[in-house]
Amino acid sequence: MAHRQRFTLGGIAAIGLLLCAFGARPGHADEPCQSPYMAKIVGQEDFLYVWTLGDPALGVQSDSLVTIDVKPGSPTYGKVIDRAETGSIDEAHHGGLTDDRARLWVGGLDNSKIHIFDIATDPAKPKLVKTIDDTTAVTGGLVGPHSFIALPGRMLIAFLSSRDGSGKTGLAEFTNDGRFIRTIWMPDDAPYGYDARPSAKLNRLLTSSFTGKNVYMTELAKVLATPELMKQFGDSMILWNLHTMKPLQTFRVGGAPLEIRWASSPENNWAVTTTALGHEMILVERKADGTFAAKKVADVGEILPVDISLSADDKRLFVTGFMTGELKSYDMTDPSKPRLVEAIPLGPQANMVSQSWDGQRVYVTSSLLSKWDKQDATWWVKKLNLGPDGKLVLEKGFEVDFAKLGRPHQMNFGSRALYGSGSEAEKVARVSGDVVAQR
Amino acid sequence: MSLRSDERRRSRGETRSRCAPALRRRALAAVLLAALVPASTGAAPLFEADPPRSFDLPVIREAGDFSVRDAETGALLRLSDFRGRAVVLSLFYASCADGNACPLATATLRAAQREIARRRLGGQVALLSVTFDEARDTVAVLRAERERAGAGPEWRFATPETAARREALLSGFDQRIARAPDGTIVHPLRVYLLDGRGRVRQIYSQSFLRADVLLNDVETVLADEGVSGDGASVAPPETLR
Numbered sequence: 005m006a007h008r009q010r011f012t013l014g015g016i017a018a019i020g021l022l023l024c025a026f027g028a029r030p031g032h033a034d035e036p037c038q039s040p041y042m043a044k045i046v047g048q049e050d051f052l053y054v055w056t057l058g059d060p061a062l063g064v065q066s067d068s069l070v071t072i073d074v075k076p077g078s079p080t081y082g083k084v085i086d087r088a089e090t091g092s093i094d095e096a097h098h099g100g101l102t103d104d105r106a107r108l109w110v111g112g113l114d115n116s117k118i119h120i121f122d123i124a125t126d127p128a129k130p131k132l133v134k135t136i137d138d139t140t141a142v143t144g145g146l147v148g149p150h151s152f153i154a155l156p157g158r159m160l161i162a163f164l165s166s167r168d169g170s171g172k173t174g175l176a177e178f179t180n181d182g183r184f185i186r187t188i189w190m191p192d193d194a195p196y197g198y199d200a201r202p203s204a205k206l207n208r209l210l211t212s213s214f215t216g217k218n219v220y221m222t223e224l225a226k227v228l229a230t231p232e233l234m235k236q237f238g239d240s241m242i243l244w245n246l247h248t249m250k251p252l253q254t255f256r257v258g259g260a261p262l263e264i265r266w267a268s269s270p271e272n273n274w275a276v277t278t279t280a281l282g283h284e285m286i287l288v289e290r291k292a293d294g295t296f297a298a299k300k301v302a303d304v305g306e307i308l309p310v311d312i313s314l315s316a317d318d319k320r321l322f323v324t325g326f327m328t329g330e331l332k333s334y335d336m337t338d339p340s341k342p343r344l345v346e347a348i349p350l351g352p353q354a355n356m357v358s359q360s361w362d363g364q365r366v367y368v369t370s371s372l373l374s375k376w377d378k379q380d381a382t383w384w385v386k387k388l389n390l391g392p393d394g395k396l397v398l399e400k401g402f403e404v405d406f407a408k409l410g411r412p413h414q415m416n417f418g419s420r421a422l423y424g425s426g427s428e429a430e431k432v433a434r435v436s437g438d439v440v441a442q443r
Numbered sequence: 444m445s446l447r448s449d450e451r452r453r454s455r456g457e458t459r460s461r462c463a464p465a466l467r468r469r470a471l472a473a474v475l476l477a478a479l480v481p482a483s484t485g486a487a488p489l490f491e492a493d494p495p496r497s498f499d500l501p502v503i504r505e506a507g508d509f510s511v512r513d514a515e516t517g518a519l520l521r522l523s524d525f526r527g528r529a530v531v532l533s534l535f536y537a538s539c540a541d542g543n544a545c546p547l548a549t550a551t552l553r554a555a556q557r558e559i560a561r562r563r564l565g566g567q568v569a570l571l572s573v574t575f576d577e578a579r580d581t582v583a584v585l586r587a588e589r590e591r592a593g594a595g596p597e598w599r600f601a602t603p604e605t606a607a608r609r610e611a612l613l614s615g616f617d618q619r620i621a622r623a624p625d626g627t628i629v630h631p632l633r634v635y636l637l638d639g640r641g642r643v644r645q646i647y648s649q650s651f652l653r654a655d656v657l658l659n660d661v662e663t664v665l666a667d668e669g670v671s672g673d674g675a676s677v678a679p680p681e682t683l684r
Binding site: 040041043103104106124155156157158177179180181183185186204205206207208245247248249250273294421422423424 | 490493497504623629656
């Protein structure tokens with residue numbers, strides 16, 4: 005891609021970058037694609053919660069949950085209004101909300117700690133209420149809690165690794181208040197894990213593949229230079245029966261498929277992902293006989309796609325490129341033939357992308373992994389607004405500088421109306437069931 | 444996008460509940476009636492219910508014991524009274540106007556009641572609808588609700604009577620509700636399946652709220668307990684492999 009030469013990694017040859025597209029750790033914070041079981045904010049969000057990695061080089065000695073006021077017209081609009089520390093640096097990465105949206109779970113990929121924040125009591129001031137610091141022990145060996153997805157009354161967590169640091173891993177369920185329920189290991193012939201996304205209406209779960217701790221906690225330069233490490237990326241997606249949690253089909257899509265998004269319109273029975281190493285967009289679609297098929301539908305370019313966000317009407321897919329620091333926008337009206345609408349440069353690198361339910365606002369963060377971020381990376385949250393021509397426009401004046409806060413990763417939205425307070429109670433779906441997904 | 448337009452889209456796409464667009468309280472009666480149309484008359488489901496005993500249902504949590512007042516008999520019902528039987532527990536409020544929420548739960552329990560009879564599971568499973576809006580859902584309201592639902596003797600409607608008992612009930616299931624300024628209650632849609640020892644084995648939201656899915660789960664839970672309530676050792680949390 006045009007910006008690929010910008011990728012600087014202390015002398016690593018660009019040729020390695022092509023091959024590496026190692027997956028990144030993106031997010032699933034976008035409002036339309038949150039768990040189908042979760043209450044949705046269908047109007048203007050009030051808060052953006054940013055799970056942020058501590059970095060001693062920035063003078064930040066702890067991971068933290070940073071709260072940004074994103075309500076237009078508010079006196080503190082675009083400002084950081086709260087910062088809640090966890091007390092340690094643990095490769096802060098992803099997180100997710102419980103079905104009732106009362107709690108935000110966030111995880112660390114290094115020591116596998118899981119922190120649970122209460123965001124219902126005061127949505128403007130998240131409070132750390134519980135830390136699970138024996139995750140690996142209670143799950144029977146899982147390491148690197150990655151995707152946090154709401155199921156009714158409980159959280160489903162997709163892990164990246166296990167005790168030996170390999171990519172062999174599994175899924176675990178916990179109650180919303182943090183009690184372990186069960187572990188389900190990935191099958192032997194497709195042992196890697198990354199994302200886990202349920203489709204309630206189809207009774208299916210899709211999982212994807214990344215790599216283990218031995219790789220994601222190793223300096224990127226070394227990963228690229230070590231063929232043995234470069235072989236340790238998964239290539240599969242698994243379709244599960246959501247009710248029985250048994251695997252049904254395995255798709256060899258190649259190249260580390262990462263974030264998964266299900267279409268949410270009732271007539272659409274498909275999901276989409278991008279492969280980090282293969283930089284392909286993959287469509288997984290239900291066939292007439294009820295089984296699923298996976299196929300490549302686009303080449304997104306050598307951008308190292310790390311996160312995607314699918315609009316609530318399934319017509320627009322945003323893809324962030326870590327390597328090129330750009331945000332790509334695809335028209336998904338025909339999901340078999342995605343059409344590139346535009347590519348917007350945002351900085352030396354980009355990671356997570358989250359859009360509002362109405363697709364009018366898009367937020368992007370910049371950090372991927374502590375060992376993989378570029379030397380010239382900058383730390384920020386940026387906001388883009390959808391223009392009348394269907395193209396995104398960077399909002400001037402809204403750029404939250406994280407230089408003194410840490411490295412920003414996943415975003416989740418908050419709203420006072422979710423908890424029955426405030427005068428704008430119309431802006432949330434009142435009941436969390438898997439209602440919105442079925443619409 | 445307003446809630447209203449979202450609901451419109453939602454109802455258009457809903458495949459099972461035949462309820463009209465779930466709107467405001469003024470449409471409540473119509474919504475309730477529509478929601479009580481058996482789910483089976485909707486479009487074909489997108490998945491088959493998994494056969495009973497072909498899967499495991501992990502123990503999600505221990506349900507705290509609770510006591511609620513039976514709206515019909517006036518008796519105090521405790522969860523422990525149901526020991527040895529599977530319990531399908533719906534926490535609801537009668538003026539819930541969202542056809543995808545409480546009315547759907549009630550409609551599903553009605554269909555489950557028929558299915559229990561058809562499968563000859565009478566006496567092994569109880570249906571329990573408990574309001575979390577005790578101030579408005581008086582005994583009279585609950586009786587009317589029960590009558591409208593066509594509840595038989597093994598489907599009880601009950602109230603915690605006091606705010607304190609309601610809070611204890613909800614916290615036992617880690618469920619939260621919040622009152623919006625317009626009087627509606629913000630709540631998750633949840634129906635619980637409890638086994639004969641009062642343990643939560645399944646939590647249903649919309650898509651799994653089908654009588655066939657529910658009863659296959661009930662049969663699975665009954666089977667793995669033996670005859671249930673026999674004091675056998677509690678299985679550890681399930682770990683595959």
